[in-house]
Amino acid sequence: MSEATRRERLRAETEREIRASARELLVREGREAVTLRAIARELGITAPALYRYYDSREALLVALCQDICADLAADLRAAIDRVGQDQPAERVFAACWGFRRWALAHPHEFALVFARPSAGEPAPTGHELGRDEFGRAFLEVVLPLFVSARIWVPADDTVPTELHDDLLRFREMLAETLGGSSPARELSIGAIFLMLQSWARLYGHVALEVFGQLDFAVSSSEPLFESMLAGLAEEVGLTPSMH
Amino acid sequence: MSEATRRERLRAETEREIRASARELLVREGREAVTLRAIARELGITAPALYRYYDSREALLVALCQDICADLAADLRAAIDRVGQDQPAERVFAACWGFRRWALAHPHEFALVFARPSAGEPAPTGHELGRDEFGRAFLEVVLPLFVSARIWVPADDTVPTELHDDLLRFREMLAETLGGSSPARELSIGAIFLMLQSWARLYGHVALEVFGQLDFAVSSSEPLFESMLAGLAEEVGLTPSMH
């Protein structure tokens, strides 16, 4: 059946158990509670045994990030696919709502993946990889709108010239990681610019809500998010497709 | 001279030293590095002695939050006052730039104050108090624009009705904490709504930058921030006052 030897299967199995246990601790009590000894206790082994699977606690957390991103990506894809392919605008809304819903339902995971203060040092390698899985899900549903003329894309000469090089480099990176079949290369500079600004607004609002920075003002921040999303959609001329 | 006895002066002095030491550790190495024993070491005392001043490490961190907010508020006020009172729009810009600059220069402090994942439990009491000192500085410079007709405030009937009660309650709270002299009571529902949405965009973009969630795309996110701010200003009709 599987190419893997018995040993390899066992190893993969406990590896999964470790991450599952770590995940549960993270969800229930936050980052500081995911402890090697706590994980080992739950698995019925001792803490040093975990070093056979991960180089350090930090490495385990990085692996956790990837798991989380994969789950988030799957969650997002499911939400998106609940909308028909013939409604590209609604699919984007589904992605945005899905992201917000997931973040609010998993605050500690959100904080781990999307809010480590990057004090200078470059993000760990594995982190980027995991992030891409989430980014890919988002881009797949968003890209079609940005390359087609379905929304109002700002003219290239309205984006700050200091950004041109960065944006072109970013487009190249996108095209590479998304594969040749994606239309990433057709993105105009204005389109990439708009994408980043939209991402900033979406992420920003979600972070604001997850971190409770609106609690002092409103009891439910959902209407604010809804307004923000509607405003953004209107601003870019994203209208529901009549079916 | 001072009402305080000798004992009280000494106590206040070491209290300051404790927080200063904690602050330095936070700035240099992040939240996890601010350790009771490390602080004690630097002060030449032992760790349990710190319990004479703070009930726990967590309580000390809360006190740190207040210090940080006070410093941020002072920083903001200084930036604002570098602009003349006759240029209210420019003062708002100065506040926004100041907030971003401070956040990027103090990522760990920003994370501590503005990005603790609020997993259900209400924010600690002291935290809110500290936050207010920052909020007050911001509001003082922003309120005049929102009560006057200097910007385009959305009509009250365009804000979601579910928010009305919350917004009115929030206005009441503002009027209370800002004192009777402030024009907070004159805010329309649309104005409060616009304030919150603008705060969301500002905070959101800053958090995005501090947490390096744009690094994968651009080498410098400053032009993006500048565009966002300019877009926001244009949207609300905030134009520089001709002098």
Next chain:
DNA sequence: CGTTCGTGTGAACGGTGTTTACGGAGTTCG
């Protein structure tokens, strides 16, 4: 069969937050 390799253990080191009992210095009051 013997050997190697993978996986786990137990002990240990240095670090952490926190509690406890205790001592000594400063303050207050008879």
Next chain:
DNA sequence: CGAACTCCGTAAACACCGTTCACACGAACG
């Protein structure tokens, strides 16, 4: 002045943490 009291700091201890190391045991391989 001297006694009583309050405050500040200490040392020891507890339970926990990440991490390293030497060692053992069983499965896999030649």
